[in-house]
Amino acid sequence: MGAVAASNAVEYLLRDQYVEIDDDDVRDAVLEAITSELIEDVFDGDLPGPRVLAQTLGPAMAEGRLAVWSLHDDDQALLRAAGISGELPTPAVDGLAVVTNNGGANKLDAYLRRSIVYEGVVDEPSGELRTTVTVRLANDAPDDLPPDAGGNPFGLPKGTNRSYLSIYSLLEFNLAELEGVPVGMEVEQELGWNVYSRFVEIPPGGEIELRLGFSGTVPEGTPYELLLRSQALTYPDVARVDIRTTDGEILVQSHGTRFSVQWLS
Numbered sequence: 001m002g003a004v005a006a007s008n009a010v011e012y013l014l015r016d017q018y019v020e021i022d023d024d025d026v027r028d029a030v031l032e033a034i035t036s037e038l039i040e041d042v043f044d045g046d047l048p049g050p051r052v053l054a055q056t057l058g059p060a061m062a063e064g065r066l067a068v069w070s071l072h073d074d075d076q077a078l079l080r081a082a083g084i085s086g087e088l089p090t091p092a093v094d095g096l097a098v099v100t101n102n103g104g105a106n107k108l109d110a111y112l113r114r115s116i117v118y119e120g121v122v123d124e125p126s127g128e129l130r131t132t133v134t135v136r137l138a139n140d141a142p143d144d145l146p147p148d149a150g151g152n153p154f155g156l157p158k159g160t161n162r163s164y165l166s167i168y169s170l171l172e173f174n175l176a177e178l179e180g181v182p183v184g185m186e187v188e189q190e191l192g193w194n195v196y197s198r199f200v201e202i203p204p205g206g207e208i209e210l211r212l213g214f215s216g217t218v219p220e221g222t223p224y225e226l227l228l229r230s231q232a233l234t235y236p237d238v239a240r241v242d243i244r245t246t247d248g249e250i251l252v253q254s255h256g257t258r259f260s261v262q263w264l265s
Contacts, residue, residue: 094131094225098165099167112235121244122243137163139160139207156201172214
């Protein structure tokens, strides 16, 4: 193993450690040494000033990649105002959050790439809202990972990413297709959101597509607003949003590398 430095720490901790070290005990010892050195540097060293910290951590905060929680209510209020409390707020009109959780007992999250498209039409006279979310999941995992990194206890081929995919929305879903084939979804509620979920399997080097259609109503006299909630991931999402009226007026339109935790209207 080569030296771990700022220039290669992210890649090493996320992926390279599993390729370079196939002994769990050795890997645990290496990670313990790295963690101990990091903690010592943070608490025994001198941190940069507030301006440098803000410039360094600002992008991660804006992208939803940094969340902080405090035991003290006053601190938590400030963290909430800064947008880094990690809370899941309830939107007023429309909202979307796409969440993947590892369902394969391995380390393949580090090789998952996501593409998300959210499109919709609002009929202003009636307030009827119809939207579609298309989620594409790609698995970049190599085929030579050790068993604890790329294996699974379900008898799936080595390197298969088994994920529990959840779509959070205020709307009711009326169709779900996996690779163009109608499928069912588990339906639950959480913190004022509807949650539509199912397990999906992405082969190594492969990609799948899940498409859901939704419908709902914009309350009378209420302007359309959309809350997008990001998930901290190894690779940033490639995301596109396009919400229009039936007359073609653009209400929300964006294209970027990540859903931001923000209001768009």
